[in-house]
Amino acid sequence: MPVVNYAAREITCKIVYYGPGRSGKTSNLQYIHRRAPMDRRGEMMSLATHGDRTLFFDFLPLDLGTLSGFTTRFQLYTVPGQVYYRSTRRLVLQGADGVVFVADSQRRQLEENVESYRDLHEALAEQGVDARELPMVLQYNKQDLPPELVCTPHEMDGHLNFRDVPSFRADALAGKGVFETLRRASELVLRRLSTPVLAER
Amino acid sequence: MLDGRFRFESVVAGPSNRLAVAAANAVADSPGKVYQPLFLHGPSGVGKTHLLGAIGFQVLQLNRKYTVQYRPADEFVEQLRGALMKGDLHAWRREWDAVNVLLLDDVHLLDGHAEAQAELMRLIEQAQANGGQVILAGHRPPGELDGFDQRLVTSMSGGLIVDIAAPEFETRLGILWLWRNIRVLDLDDASLDELARLDVGSVKDLLTLFDKIVAQRTRQPGTPAAGVARIVVAQAREERAIAPDEFSSFLNELSAVVSSSVEQWRARLASVVARWAGEGYVTTSLERYLESTEPPDLDAIETQFAGLVNQLRDLEQEAARLDPKLAGVSVFRDPGRLDEARSIVMRALAAYDPPPAPAEHLTIETFASGARNQLALRSAGEVIALPGSRFNPLFIHGPQSSGKTHLAHAIANALKERDGGAWTVAVIDAAALGEELIEALRMGALERWRMRYRAADALVVDNVQRIGGSDRLQEEFFHLFNAFVEAQRQVVLTSDVPPSRVPSMTARLQKRFESGLVVEIGRVSEEEAVARHTPVPAGDEAAAPTIDAWFEDSVDGEPVRRMFINSSGIDSFFLDPEKVITEWPGLDGRVLEDAR
Numbered sequence: 001m002p003v004v005n006y007a008a009r010e011i012t013c014k015i016v017y018y019g020p021g022r023s024g025k026t027s028n029l030q031y032i033h034r035r036a037p038m039d040r041r042g043e044m045m046s047l048a049t050h051g052d053r054t055l056f057f058d059f060l061p062l063d064l065g066t067l068s069g070f071t072t073r074f075q076l077y078t079v080p081g082q083v084y085y086r087s088t089r090r091l092v093l094q095g096a097d098g099v100v101f102v103a104d105s106q107r108r109q110l111e112e113n114v115e116s117y118r119d120l121h122e123a124l125a126e127q128g129v130d131a132r133e134l135p136m137v138l139q140y141n142k143q144d145l146p147p148e149l150v151c152t153p154h155e156m157d158g159h160l161n162f163r164d165v166p167s168f169r170a171d172a173l174a175g176k177g178v179f180e181t182l183r184r185a186s187e188l189v190l191r192r193l194s195t196p197v198l199a200e201r
Numbered sequence: 202m203l204d205g206r207f208r209f210e211s212v213v214a215g216p217s218n219r220l221a222v223a224a225a226n227a228v229a230d231s232p233g234k235v236y237q238p239l240f241l242h243g244p245s246g247v248g249k250t251h252l253l254g255a256i257g258f259q260v261l262q263l264n265r266k267y268t269v270q271y272r273p274a275d276e277f278v279e280q281l282r283g284a285l286m287k288g289d290l291h292a293w294r295r296e297w298d299a300v301n302v303l304l305l306d307d308v309h310l311l312d313g314h315a316e317a318q319a320e321l322m323r324l325i326e327q328a329q330a331n332g333g334q335v336i337l338a339g340h341r342p343p344g345e346l347d348g349f350d351q352r353l354v355t356s357m358s359g360g361l362i363v364d365i366a367a368p369e370f371e372t373r374l375g376i377l378w379l380w381r382n383i384r385v386l387d388l389d390d391a392s393l394d395e396l397a398r399l400d401v402g403s404v405k406d407l408l409t410l411f412d413k414i415v416a417q418r419t420r421q422p423g424t425p426a427a428g429v430a431r432i433v434v435a436q437a438r439e440e441r442a443i444a445p446d447e448f449s450s451f452l453n454e455l456s457a458v459v460s461s462s463v464e465q466w467r468a469r470l471a472s473v474v475a476r477w478a479g480e481g482y483v484t485t486s487l488e489r490y491l492e493s494t495e496p497p498d499l500d501a502i503e504t505q506f507a508g509l510v511n512q513l514r515d516l517e518q519e520a521a522r523l524d525p526k527l528a529g530v531s532v533f534r535d536p537g538r539l540d541e542a543r544s545i546v547m548r549a550l551a552a553y554d555p556p557p558a559p560a561e562h563l564t565i566e567t568f569a570s571g572a573r574n575q576l577a578l579r580s581a582g583e584v585i586a587l588p589g590s591r592f593n594p595l596f597i598h599g600p601q602s603s604g605k606t607h608l609a610h611a612i613a614n615a616l617k618e619r620d621g622g623a624w625t626v627a628v629i630d631a632a633a634l635g636e637e638l639i640e641a642l643r644m645g646a647l648e649r650w651r652m653r654y655r656a657a658d659a660l661v662v663d664n665v666q667r668i669g670g671s672d673r674l675q676e677e678f679f680h681l682f683n684a685f686v687e688a689q690r691q692v693v694l695t696s697d698v699p700p701s702r703v704p705s706m707t708a709r710l711q712k713r714f715e716s717g718l719v720v721e722i723g724r725v726s727e728e729e730a731v732a733r734h735t736p737v738p739a740g741d742e743a744a745a746p747t748i749d750a751w752f753e754d755s756v757d758g759e760p761v762r763r764m765f766i767n768s769s770g771i772d773s774f775f776l777d778p779e780k781v782i783t784e785w786p787g788l789d790g791r792v793l794e795d796a797r
Contacts, residue, residue, distance in 0.1 A: 193462040
């Protein structure tokens with residue numbers, strides 16, 4: 001997927017929010033959608049089950065306007081976290097320019113986090129993407145819960161962040177850490193623009 | 202209305218505004234020639250008004266005769282409304298029509314003002330037609346403005362649209378250094394650095410904080426500057442934390458990242474593409490460079506493309522002069538189709554301003570063949586049968602009055618008949634060619650001169666030895682000759698000497714003259730000369746070629762020749778040698794007496 005089209009002066013980035021079910025990926029997108037001015041955001045499309053779990057995926061197009069002469073558009077996706085939606089996850093992940101892995105900080109969810117993170121690496125490997133090269137950040141969500149129920153960011157890093165990528169603590173429902181996470185992920189994606197192979201014309 | 206403080210010297214260019222500053226400079230240097238209109242957009246306080254002022258100031262510096270007007274859009278609306286109420290619309294229009302450079306600020310304030318929008322649209326169109334310049338500034342790009350007439354949006358989008366983002370750290374620091382120097386203040390680098398690290402959304406905010414530091418230091422002169430700066434910055438951070446605008450802050454940071462991440466040479470090339478595309482030119486060749494992994498020589502590329510565009514413009518002008526229907530044809534907007542554009546102009550030239558044609562009466566049928574010109578005649582036959590492919594060029598040489606001119610014209614007449622008479626064959630004496638070249642150079646119409654000949658399907662140059670006297674003519678003829686031979690179009694040359702003996706001829710031309718077939722026509726024998734004056738048997742007048750040779754000997758000039766020749770060939774009256782004076786008897790007036 002082209003990241004920058006110099007001829008048309010357009011930048012289009014696809015960022016996928018990955019993580020286990022109910023970790024807060026959709027909450028991230030909903031918060032961004034609420035904070036974005038009306039004219040900057042497209043319709044957020046979300047197909048959910050009755051249990052408010054993401055069935056297929058969420059899609060939030062963000063038109064960031066002209067940044068330094070380039071019309072910049074972000075496409076934010078979430079994947080369905082539930083284990084049985086494996087093929088949908090792979091489909092959504094295709095062509096991602098960056099990944100935000102949203103982990104659930106609750107101790108009891110630790111295994112699901114690890115499993116989902118492994119699943120992400122498997123999916124990337126299947127698509128021939130080197131996970132070390134792909135811009136990625138970790139978000140430890142639900143840090144607002146009582147301390148006895150959640151792992152500290154340090155603990156989460158110990159379990160998940162073996163590649164030492166940027167990590168953020170967050171409370172996605174309240175919006176804490178949501179933009180910090182997106183900003184860092186966007187920055188990592190945009191920093192790659194100068195890599196010739198990623199530039200289209 | 203221009204604020205004289207706003208100049209390019211006081212603009213600090215950084216990733217957030219570099220493109221806008223470059224575009225503003227280009228417009229100020231060449232108003233009406235580059236981006237029409239130029240539209241600057243960005244949030245409040247990022248320097249749009251400053252750039253408008255700088256453009257106006259520089260335009261006036263370069264040309265005092267220009268009329269430059271700066272207006273915020275709300276004033277523009279108010280003044281128009283006032284004029285409408287007083288019934289002074291014509292006077293208002295006259296005033297604005299006289300403006301060469303219009304700088305309209307805060308254009309988003311025209312939202313819902315239909316009259317003002319209509320007037321602005323009219324002014325943009327007028328500037329486009331008259332070579333004026335319009336520069337607009339607003340918070341949003343034209344396409345995102347609400348309450349605007351779609352036609353005005355299209356007009357405003359027709360030139361270059363550039364955004365200015367909030368200044369990033371380096372630019373903020375540069376601005377602070379500049380202010381410190383301008384206001385000659387004792388503020389150390391650390392204080393400025395501290396202040397620059399604060400992520401303010403605009404230059405205005407930065408200036409406010411800068412002024413706060415200055416005011417604090419004035420009140421407490423003993424306080425170290427760095428300490429004051431830290432306090433002001435801390436206060437500012439606190440205030441900003443109270444009312445965060447996450448999305449704006451996100452956008453600002455992202456803008457800085459985009460600025461520093463996109464390769465500057467690509468961004469510059471993209472702006473060049475945008476400029477020419479905006480003027481309606483096909484930019485495929487420029488866009489190809491965007492695929493390069495290494496930065497190309499941008500100056501050379503820009504110069505080359507501009508050169509091609511200039512050639513296209515000249516060609517279009519020439520085409521429109523010949524045939525107004527050709528103006529605006531798409532081929533004149535595509536530098537990649539320059540040859541095609543040339544070909545269109547050449548065809549138009551061939552149709553409306555054809556090169557000189559052969560004399561109609563000099564045909565193969567009227568050419569007197571004999572032993573002395575058998576080879577030349579056979580070669581002529583080959584050339585007529587297979588022009589451009591066998592003997593190219595055909596170089597015929599021989600003494601004066603040997604019939605070279607006749608044969609060359611005869612070949613030309615035969616070639617003219619090809620494809621149902623569709624061929625254009627240029628036939629000219631080398632001396633006349635030289636005169637035409639001098640005239641073309643004098644009139645600045647060299648390209649037209651070139652194309653007029655290059656449009657021909659075949660070229661015949663008589664007395665080519667006369668080219669030898671002029672280096673410039675040799676140079677031009679060399680390229681003309683090459684163009685014909687390379688395109689496999691026939692060239693026929695005549696000379697009174699063989700190529701190797703043409704005086705003052707460059708070696709490269711001599712070599713080319715010898716590259717085809719060189720044939721000689723022998724001298725006219727005494728018997729043949731006598732035969733030329735022998736009465737023609739009755740009823741066989743068409744078989745009297747010698748009278749033509751006689752004309753070549755005695756008459757130098759088309760008007761005289763026409764007196765003796767009718768449309769069907771030679772006037773039979775002059776075929777009788779008894780009725781023609783072949784030798785002038787003297788200057789004693791006796792002949793005139795006798796003739797009476």
